[in-house]
Amino acid sequence: MKTQRPWLIAAVATLLVGMPVLAGGDTEDERTGFDKMSKPVQALAKSGGADFVDVIITFKEKPGRADDDGIKGSNGKVKRNFDVFKMRAVRVPAQRLEALAKHPNVEFIVRDAPVASLSASALATANLPADPVDYGIVSMGVGVAVIDSGVGYHVDLWPAPQQFDFVGQAGNPQYGVYDTWGHGTHVSGLIAGDGYDSSGSFRGVAPYADLLSLRVLDSSGMGVTSDVIAALEWLLVNASAYNIKVANLSLGKAVEEAAADDPLVQAVEAVWDAGIVVVCSAGNYGRDGHATITSPGNSPKVITVGSVTDGGTTDTSDDYISTYSSMGPTAFDHFLKPDLVAPGNRFVASMSYEAQLKANLADRLVDCGNASCSGSYFELSGTSMAAAMVSGAAALMIDQDSTLTPDTVKARLMRSARKIDGDPTSTGAGVLDIVAALTESGTLASAPSPKMARSEEGAVILVEDTSQLWGDTQWGASFIWSDSFIWSDSFIWSDGYIWSDSFIWSDSYIWSDSFIWSDSYIWSDSYIWSDSFIWSDTVTNDDPLFEVNAQGLVIDDD
Secondary structure, X not given: OOOOOHHHHHHHHHHHHOOOXXXXXXXXXXXXXXXXXXXXXHHHHHHOOOOEEEEEEEEOOOOOHHHHHHHHHOOOEEEEEOOOOOEEEXXXXXXXXXXXXXXXXXXXXXXXXXXXXXXXEOOOOOOOOOOOOOOOOOOOOOEEEEEEOOOOOOOOXXXXXXXXXXXXXXXXXXXXXXXXXOHHHHHHHHHHOOOHHHOOOOOOOOOOOEEEEEEOOOOOOEEEHHHHHHHHHHHHHHHHHHOXXXXXXXXXXXXXXXXXXXXXXXXXXXXXXXXXXXXXXXXXXXXXXXXOOOEOOOOOOOEEEEEEEOOOOOOHHHOEEOOOOOOOOOOOOOEOOOOEEEEOOOEEEEOOOOOHHHHHOHHHEOOOOOHHHOOOEEEEEOHHHHHHHHHHHHHHHHHHOOOOOHHHHHHHHHHHOEOOOOOHHHHOOOEOOHHHHHHOOOOOOOOOOOEEEEOOOOOOEEEOOHHHHOOOHHHOHHHHOOOOOOEEOOOOOOOOEEEOOOOOOOOOOOOOOOOOEOOOOOOOOOOOOOHHHHEOOOOOOOXXXXXXXXXXXXXXXX
């Protein structure tokens, strides 16, 4: 094989040695000034001006008085402190960002970026999966944290979950039970609803799992990264008190920096390392092509879930990857994502009585068959719903065997998934198969998603060998991804497998350094990225991301 490009050699060195490698060959200890900022923050710093911007600073060592003095000296204000994470959420004038970055304890600075729920509206005849399967009831005590817009009262969610509100709360989170948007209640119903109000028609995957709601999204389904990180830090401290084993994040933000520099990724990985299975939605931006996985689903550790559209029959041959389901590899790092897909299109589940979604999309209210439950069920679609399915499955697996680690749960879900034809950056390891996952065996200490890279030896994509990456030959690529996908050892990357030339991208697309999330780095008022603000000029699709309705929500598959 020909000598690989310098950036690929650096990537391999990172994997083998564990030393972060930066553009231009700098190690993390050599970063100064602009090198310690994400591209969006660099743009803000270079534009200067006295306008204040919200950023998250990560520090090399736990920040103290000297760091806070540096922030104050930059005319900045600390919006949120963190006790466990070496971070601060800060509001500072753009013109002072460069000076702030030069502080010796500053590791990296990113935007305190907007975060949104990842669901969509449905505008045609319901296209629901086949009748729900009874996988058994999870014994009370298996805790699932739903990090979302809250959970409102609903008879299907019993006992009512405790809730802590982190939206704009700089101090201790506020206690309550409400969901003024509705998304979190829907996700919770898919995970653990018992279907009581619908006589079992709209039952969740793991009825009676012990839900804990951490509210981070407001009444419009929006939030900020620092609030999500605060909820994750709180979870780290309090998880044992609530026996939390699974955390569901059906939300996402733009990927604006490498995963190792993303504080939200760092936070979910800390939760994962603490023994909690973290399930993230992949994103609903698949109609604009590859590299559309959202953060924190770009973490190689967590379980990232895409959506499959069920044909509404017992025959799986009419199922297909939802057109909106985000595709990998991940931006910057090129991790092979999603890890698997699950049904996510046009799901009916519980809805809070006070939800704004009910007013915005009144035609999505579902008739449950009797007057007592009128207005209490709602139809939504998206990778949010698919992630909830996987979180429910993880709860069932842990209920069956409490010794399972997050990595073992991830690996078993991937290997047991129903294999389907197609691009693995769209299909993942296949479709969630809960029955198979519950009978899967084998354990692993580590199961990170493999990296991908282009080869100079021809039109092929190199993929890390999971049998080596995961430390067991029984977890190789041919066991995890579809057999119809061509894996070959004719070219080697760190003893890895090859991705065939059936799927290949041009130099100006996935692998370009200029392929980043847009120059403006903002969300449109309709709660979705508009095409003029999201993708770099290297993306060939000049059309809007996808059609949206009057409320700015994605139109789903018919």
